[in-house]
Structure formats: C-alpha cells, structure tokens
Amino acid sequence: MATSKLPVIDLSQCGDQQTRVAVAKKMVDALKTVGFLYIDNIPGFDQKELLKWCRWFFNLPENVRFKLYRKLWNPNSKSVYRGCFPLQKGEISYKEGFEMGQDIATDESIHPFFADPNVWPEVEGADEFKTFMTSFYTCMMRTGRQMCHLLCIGCGLKEDFLDSTFFPDSLSTLRLLHYPVRTEPAPDVARHGNVTVCCSEHSDSGFITLLSTFNFPGLQIKLESGEWIDVPSRPNSLVMNIGDMLSKMTNGNLKATRHRVLEPLDERFSVPFFFEPNYAADVGYVLDSFLSENKTVIDSPDKESRLKYGPWLLKKMMEFTEYRYMIEFFNQQSGDI
Ligand SMILES: O=C(O)CCC(=O)C(=O)O
Numbered sequence: 001m002a003t004s005k006l007p008v009i010d011l012s013q014c015g016d017q018q019t020r021v022a023v024a025k026k027m028v029d030a031l032k033t034v035g036f037l038y039i040d041n042i043p044g045f046d047q048k049e050l051l052k053w054c055r056w057f058f059n060l061p062e063n064v065r066f067k068l069y070r071k072l073w074n075p076n077s078k079s080v081y082r083g084c085f086p087l088q089k090g091e092i093s094y095k096e097g098f099e100m101g102q103d104i105a106t107d108e109s110i111h112p113f114f115a116d117p118n119v120w121p122e123v124e125g126a127d128e129f130k131t132f133m134t135s136f137y138t139c140m141m142r143t144g145r146q147m148c149h150l151l152c153i154g155c156g157l158k159e160d161f162l163d164s165t166f167f168p169d170s171l172s173t174l175r176l177l178h179y180p181v182r183t184e185p186a187p188d189v190a191r192h193g194n195v196t197v198c199c200s201e202h203s204d205s206g207f208i209t210l211l212s213t214f215n216f217p218g219l220q221i222k223l224e225s226g227e228w229i230d231v232p233s234r235p236n237s238l239v240m241n242i243g244d245m246l247s248k249m250t251n252g253n254l255k256a257t258r259h260r261v262l263e264p265l266d267e268r269f270s271v272p273f274f275f276e277p278n279y280a281a282d283v284g285y286v287l288d289s290f291l292s293e294n295k296t297v298i299d300s301p302d303k304e305s306r307l308k309y310g311p312w313l314l315k316k317m318m319e320f321t322e323y324r325y326m327i328e329f330f331n332q333q334s335g336d337i
C-alpha cells in the first residue's frame, strides 16, 4: 500500500507577513490537489494530554456513559444531538463516540435540534475532563479560525472575509472516537478486497476538519486515480481536510477528498474537530476567486434567499438513519408544545 507525503503547514512560520502568504498559498495548493495536509506547531495543542482523556473517557463504566447516550439509544436521555453514540455490532463503522459543541449565544433562528446542551459524565474526575475538553475546544476553534484566515489569504481574499460565517455561534463539533477491536467477524460490506474498514469511505460534509490521529495508523485517502493511500500519523500534528460545503463554495476547485479507516489490530482513538459555520450563515455563493463562467455555481443572486448553513446541514443529516429518526422525533415533539 502506498504512503502519502502530504504537505506540511507549519504555523510557527505564520508570524511574518511574507512567509504567511507563502504558507497560505501552499495550503490552498494542497487543497486543490490531494485535499489533505498536516499542520505542525499548533499553539496549545498537547496530543499526549488529549489521548490521556480519550482513554479516561472510554474506560468509564458502561453505566456512566450510558447516561450520556442520545435519546435514540437511551430513552431517558434528553440529548438528541450532543452526547454519546455506542458501538453497533454488525455495522460497517465500528466505533463509539462522544460529541460536544458550544452554547449558542445569540442566534434565535437556530433549529432547536442544534441547541442541545453539552452533557458530561457524573463521576470522579469529570470536572477535570470538562475543563480539559472546554479548553481543547477553544484551542481547536482558534486553530480553525487561523486555517480559515490562511485559506482566505491563499484565495486572494481579505483574511477575515469568512469570520462572520463562523462567529459568534459556530456549530463546530468536537468528537472523541474509540475504535475497539471487533469481537465478531466484520460484515461482508466492511471488506474491500484484502482490507477491512471500521469507518467507511466518506467525504466530510462541512467546512474544515482538524483531526488528531495520535500514533495510530489506519487512516487512508482516495486519490483521483481511485488508489487508496495511507496517511501516517505525525507526532503532535493535526491532519486537515475540507468538507463538501467548502468544496461547493470553491466551485469544486478545493477537494473534499474521500477517506476511510482500516480496522485496527489493537484499539484505536482519534479526535476529529469539525469547524462549522453559524446556523444562519450565508453559504449559497461561490468565493470570488473561484467564480468562472463555464462552471455551475450554487445559484440565487439574492443574498436573503440564498442557502443557509444550518438548514442545509439538517437536510444532509436526514440522509443518516439515526439523525433522521431523531430530527423527525424532535419536530413532532416541538409540534406538540
Ligand atoms: O478516525 C479517523 O481517523 C477519521 C474519522 C473521520 O473521518 C470522521 O469522523 O469523519
């Protein structure tokens, strides 16, 4: 299996304006071609500490984590969006996870499904966990913003051009993932030739994903030729890629590269952070530098009636059974009030 040599974006080189522009161009070039890159020297990022808390969380007794399961898996739970999802035996994707976001401060138009408060375990050590996770979330928001600034510079836009798309009420999600070794044979649909996956082939849906893979192998990306190549872990770095929405907003010039995870020999952890716009953000246009006459653009000239991020995301989530069920459940509940 071939291994990629992904471009590396070094944030310590972003201090002076000239090198910053060069770094920004390198980043945009990477997103136009392979669609994945590494980020080095992220201020405040401590991979060891993050992995420690991942292990702590997924080692908690099942009954402690069960209380955090979304309503789909725990009928007594109030959570529909934030919180935990369990392993699903017999599925292609064999992983369990915990998700958190930020409290939405000002956006009154938000669908109540996304206004779900965070949930935290009730157990000794939970306060430190919450403190760590909250500060890690802030670190990822800061990094997401920085990457967005580089993206804008690299696309010939003002660096803060997209700031109001993300602040103050970003829907960004931090997800802790645990992939244990399967206790039963993988289903046939998880087998592709001589490999077996535990996270099936997909592209991310939103804007920018910042992913910690620690020292674990398994992540692969699909080249345009259809060949799968490994993305080896890189110490104390993040892997970055973009999602379908940002790809759309660049007329497909930046690539939402498809990726998957191979089944691990031993348990695996990873932490994706999805840097996402505000619910009400206007996303129904193509960034100026990518407008071209011979490509279809997301239309609607009138800003007010253009596509908003939240409703688009909601529609996208309806493609997944677990969310469709919960969104329908939620709409029904709201209708009853
Ligand atoms: O676990 C990984 O390395 C990748 C996870 C992923 O692609 C995702 O959650 O979207």
Ligand SMILES: [Fe+2]
Residues within 6 Å of the ligand: 202, 203, 204, 259
């Ligand atoms: Fe992904």
